[in-house]
Amino acid sequence: MMERRNLVYVTRRERFNAAHKLWNANWTDEKNAEVFGKCANPNWHGHNYEVFVTVKGVPDKDTGYCVDLKQLSRLIENKVIQHLDHKNINLDVEFMQGKMASSEMLVIAIWDQLEMEIRALGVDLHAVKLYETENNIAEYFGE
Amino acid sequence: MMERRNLVYVTRRERFNAAHKLWNANWTDEKNAEVFGKCANPNWHGHNYEVFVTVKGVPDKDTGYCVDLKQLSRLIENKVIQHLDHKNINLDVEFMQGKMASSEMLVIAIWDQLEMEIRALGVDLHAVKLYETENNIAEYFGE
Amino acid sequence: MMERRNLVYVTRRERFNAAHKLWNANWTDEKNAEVFGKCANPNWHGHNYEVFVTVKGVPDKDTGYCVDLKQLSRLIENKVIQHLDHKNINLDVEFMQGKMASSEMLVIAIWDQLEMEIRALGVDLHAVKLYETENNIAEYFGE
Amino acid sequence: MMERRNLVYVTRRERFNAAHKLWNANWTDEKNAEVFGKCANPNWHGHNYEVFVTVKGVPDKDTGYCVDLKQLSRLIENKVIQHLDHKNINLDVEFMQGKMASSEMLVIAIWDQLEMEIRALGVDLHAVKLYETENNIAEYFGE
Amino acid sequence: MMERRNLVYVTRRERFNAAHKLWNANWTDEKNAEVFGKCANPNWHGHNYEVFVTVKGVPDKDTGYCVDLKQLSRLIENKVIQHLDHKNINLDVEFMQGKMASSEMLVIAIWDQLEMEIRALGVDLHAVKLYETENNIAEYFGE
Amino acid sequence: MMERRNLVYVTRRERFNAAHKLWNANWTDEKNAEVFGKCANPNWHGHNYEVFVTVKGVPDKDTGYCVDLKQLSRLIENKVIQHLDHKNINLDVEFMQGKMASSEMLVIAIWDQLEMEIRALGVDLHAVKLYETENNIAEYFGE
Numbered sequence: 001m002m003e004r005r006n007l008v009y010v011t012r013r014e015r016f017n018a019a020h021k022l023w024n025a026n027w028t029d030e031k032n033a034e035v036f037g038k039c040a041n042p043n044w045h046g047h048n049y050e051v052f053v054t055v056k057g058v059p060d061k062d063t064g065y066c067v068d069l070k071q072l073s074r075l076i077e078n079k080v081i082q083h084l085d086h087k088n089i090n091l092d093v094e095f096m097q098g099k100m101a102s103s104e105m106l107v108i109a110i111w112d113q114l115e116m117e118i119r120a121l122g123v124d125l126h127a128v129k130l131y132e133t134e135n136n137i138a139e140y141f142g143e
Numbered sequence: 144m145m146e147r148r149n150l151v152y153v154t155r156r157e158r159f160n161a162a163h164k165l166w167n168a169n170w171t172d173e174k175n176a177e178v179f180g181k182c183a184n185p186n187w188h189g190h191n192y193e194v195f196v197t198v199k200g201v202p203d204k205d206t207g208y209c210v211d212l213k214q215l216s217r218l219i220e221n222k223v224i225q226h227l228d229h230k231n232i233n234l235d236v237e238f239m240q241g242k243m244a245s246s247e248m249l250v251i252a253i254w255d256q257l258e259m260e261i262r263a264l265g266v267d268l269h270a271v272k273l274y275e276t277e278n279n280i281a282e283y284f285g286e
Numbered sequence: 287m288m289e290r291r292n293l294v295y296v297t298r299r300e301r302f303n304a305a306h307k308l309w310n311a312n313w314t315d316e317k318n319a320e321v322f323g324k325c326a327n328p329n330w331h332g333h334n335y336e337v338f339v340t341v342k343g344v345p346d347k348d349t350g351y352c353v354d355l356k357q358l359s360r361l362i363e364n365k366v367i368q369h370l371d372h373k374n375i376n377l378d379v380e381f382m383q384g385k386m387a388s389s390e391m392l393v394i395a396i397w398d399q400l401e402m403e404i405r406a407l408g409v410d411l412h413a414v415k416l417y418e419t420e421n422n423i424a425e426y427f428g429e
Numbered sequence: 430m431m432e433r434r435n436l437v438y439v440t441r442r443e444r445f446n447a448a449h450k451l452w453n454a455n456w457t458d459e460k461n462a463e464v465f466g467k468c469a470n471p472n473w474h475g476h477n478y479e480v481f482v483t484v485k486g487v488p489d490k491d492t493g494y495c496v497d498l499k500q501l502s503r504l505i506e507n508k509v510i511q512h513l514d515h516k517n518i519n520l521d522v523e524f525m526q527g528k529m530a531s532s533e534m535l536v537i538a539i540w541d542q543l544e545m546e547i548r549a550l551g552v553d554l555h556a557v558k559l560y561e562t563e564n565n566i567a568e569y570f571g572e
Numbered sequence: 573m574m575e576r577r578n579l580v581y582v583t584r585r586e587r588f589n590a591a592h593k594l595w596n597a598n599w600t601d602e603k604n605a606e607v608f609g610k611c612a613n614p615n616w617h618g619h620n621y622e623v624f625v626t627v628k629g630v631p632d633k634d635t636g637y638c639v640d641l642k643q644l645s646r647l648i649e650n651k652v653i654q655h656l657d658h659k660n661i662n663l664d665v666e667f668m669q670g671k672m673a674s675s676e677m678l679v680i681a682i683w684d685q686l687e688m689e690i691r692a693l694g695v696d697l698h699a700v701k702l703y704e705t706e707n708n709i710a711e712y713f714g715e
Numbered sequence: 716m717m718e719r720r721n722l723v724y725v726t727r728r729e730r731f732n733a734a735h736k737l738w739n740a741n742w743t744d745e746k747n748a749e750v751f752g753k754c755a756n757p758n759w760h761g762h763n764y765e766v767f768v769t770v771k772g773v774p775d776k777d778t779g780y781c782v783d784l785k786q787l788s789r790l791i792e793n794k795v796i797q798h799l800d801h802k803n804i805n806l807d808v809e810f811m812q813g814k815m816a817s818s819e820m821l822v823i824a825i826w827d828q829l830e831m832e833i834r835a836l837g838v839d840l841h842a843v844k845l846y847e848t849e850n851n852i853a854e855y856f857g858e
Contacts (some may be wrong), residue, residue, distance in 0.1 A: 006858075008853055009853070009855070009856075018189060024634055024635070038228065041229045044189065045160050045230060045231070046190055047160055048277075059815075059823075062739055063817070064737065066819055085181065092186050100634075102636030108580065133160065135584060136583075138580055138582050139583070139626075140578075140579075148429060154422075154423040155422065167491055202391060205312075206321060213323065244493070247437045278441060278443075279440075280441075281440075282438040296567050299565075301705075303618060306618070329660035330616050331589050331659060332592070333618055334619050334706075345529075348453055349453070351529075356466065372610035373613060373615070374615035374616050374617070377615045448734040448758065472802070474733055474734050474761055475733060476763050477763040516758070521756070563763075594779065609785065673779070674778070674779030674780055675725075677779045679723060680721055680723065706728065707727060708784055709728075709767075712721075713724075715721075
């Protein structure tokens with residue numbers, strides 16, 4: 001029987017409300033409209049994004065914690081939410097410059113904002129899951 | 144005992160994703176920032192809005208319906224959702240021109256878009272309820 | 287200032303999974319299909335119904351209860367859920383015989399199943415709210 | 430036609446996690462167990478409570494607000510959440526002393542904590558709705 | 573360090589309302605009732621099913637998309653939802669013929685309806701997750 | 716092409732309402748307050764916990780089931796819910812004695828309560844996922 005390490009996955013949900021549009025600056029307006037449809041509305045649209053950040057680690061005997069969720073929440077707030085909440089993803093967010101403002105590109109960028117800092121808390125980042133709407137979800141595991 | 148009319152309240156949920164900002168054009172940038180905080184971000188932010196439209200009426204004996212919800216849904220789509228979904232509420236929405244883009248002003252404007260048309264379906268509009276986020280809700284009863 | 291009676295509204299959620307179709311036996315198949323669309327599928331379809339039963343009363347000083355929710359839940363189970371859960375609303379449910387199997391007719395019938403029995407618990411039935419789907423809701427207040 | 434005042438109902442959701450038990454100190458242990466069942470567990474149990482505070486008012490022309498929801502949220506935080514969150518409702522909460530720790534008594538007490546302070550914000554408290562679980566809800570309108 | 577491919581998992585939620593029963597035609601009525609309990613109600617029952625289809629792929633530089641979710645949604649609509657929505661799973665659904673109408677058999681059948689067509693969109697099907705109720709869920713990964 | 720075993724993952728949700736505190740008996744009150752903040756409230760606080768138990772197996776040809784969910788639900792009820800529901804996790808729960816009452820320790824303990832018994836039902840336990848709040852989640856896969 002394999003020895004058990006008691007590896008637990010812990011998830012923290014945070015939320016941000018942002019504007020964006022799907023728009024490729026190298027394309028004509030017509031091509032943007034054709035490819036992205038209503039998501040290319042020139043004057044933007046927006047979402048209530050929900051982000052679920054999952055880390056993995058072995059709970060500490062003294063605290064019962066893999067990581068203090070108050071600390072993890074503060075880290076996500078500082079590195080992710082402050083940059084995105086009540087912002088325009090295309091215009092206002094430094095770590096999204098030069099990238100399409102899609103959920104796919106967002107989960108990768110959020111991963112990169114968090115990976116090293118989460119390691120410094122003594123756990124590993126496992127997944128970033130982003131709900132753009134109740135129907136559309138993107139998830140990234142660092143692969 | 145009061146005679147019963149079998150008055151039933153029927154609600155249809157619809158959704159739209161829009162950008163907006165809280166911004167009073169008669170004020171300085173500083174006053175807008177002071178009053179509205181992050182909601183006044185110049186480059187907009189946005190939400191997944193959920194709207195619950197409630198009508199009241201007596202169910203028809205032959206159909207069991209107060210109103211055909213497919214018809215009601217189509218009406219809300221035509222008069223409300225098409226104008227708001229993937230739009231900028233401040234810039235793109237004719238029926239919000241000259242009004243603050245708050246949830247309060249939105250529920251009143253949605254009511255005005257629907258009231259007469261719903262009467263033409265044979266029921267009365269009872270309430271428009273709008274979720275801006277899971278924490279912030281506005282509701283209007285035509286009072 | 288009006289004297290306060292401390293009237294509190296208490297709601298219990300219950301659920302049932304049932305089959306139904308919208309079908310008027312006095313009509314031809316064609317007319318049923320035309321009026322009810324896919325809801326008239328001859329071989330039925332179904333839903334996870336959620337019912338919210340709201341009663342009103344003044345909390346008892348000794349218990350802090352308007353009504354014991356365990357009792358209320360048992361009553362709804364006996365008078366409503368047992369008759370509807372894992373049943374065909376058109377074929378299996380005595381109190382729906384001769385009625386259209388719409389949400390509107392269901393909320394009225396559920397009200398009639400509960401009104402007197404709830405009074406016997408010392409509170410008044412205030413509302414029956416039924417979610418057929420996350421988008422379609424009917425509510426009845428005994429009017 | 431009645432003149433319209435544009436009265437809008439605005440709701441803010443807040444949450445608190447608390448321990449409690451249903452226990453009448455004037456009764457024997459046996460009677461408490463008999464009446465309240467598992468809710469009378471001597472060592473307490475607990476809930477994630479969700480509270481929806483609804484106020485009503487006419488939106489201000491300059492802000493589009495009935496009330497600044499940041500202010501309303503801060504008020505609920507100060508007068509309600511700080512007293513209840515991560516507390517024992519029976520032991521730790523001054524405004525629940527001498528009362529049963531039921532949802533019914535809680536909504537009335539939360540109303541009394543908020544009514545006057547909300548009036549000072551220029552709107553009227555309309556309702557306090559409390560979810561103890563997804564199945565059990567209490568609501569108070571000041572009646 | 574392993575080179576990163578930026579593999580993102582994208583999920584689309586769709587819904588269908590269907591009737592079914594758990595019924596093995598090779599068994600007596602008694603055995604069906606004994607094994608499946610109320611799920612074997614002869615006149616059917618039904619559910620609001622929610623299906624989450626997850627695909628994986630590398631986002632395109634020009635669009636930021638793994639796959640156009642409008643295209644994915646249309647595909648699920650054509651190959652799955654149209655066949656199941658407002659239908660009887662036992663009687664009306666060609667791809668469920670000769671199979672038990674359980675959630676387990678449904679997720680495998682939905683996988684088979686989608687796998688090749690999704691590959692033609694340039695991504696791989698990763699998972700099909702089906703909520704029969706809020707309490708009962710089945711998921712298939714093609715293993 | 717790899718031969719397919721039709722391995723399906725089936726999940727059952729159950730709920731329990733419990734009191735707890737984060738408290739290390741080897742530490743001073745001050746250190747507990749410093750490390751755990753409001754979670755160390757001496758008089759406890761509590762939560763509505765939701766637990767999702769996922770098993771994996773190959774559906775039986777005759778039933779279409781990996782496992783009878785009624786049986787799985789009864790097992791979780793007997794081995795987990797009865798011990799935790801309306802209890803104090805620190806004081807009342809035998810299988811949590813000598814452990815911190817954190818979500819991380821709970822998911823491991825729930826796994827240990829279920830693993831062997833679930834194997835006896837003919838399927839393998841795959842995951843235990845626990846929602847302490849809508850924002851804080853722990854998951855264990857037996858690693």
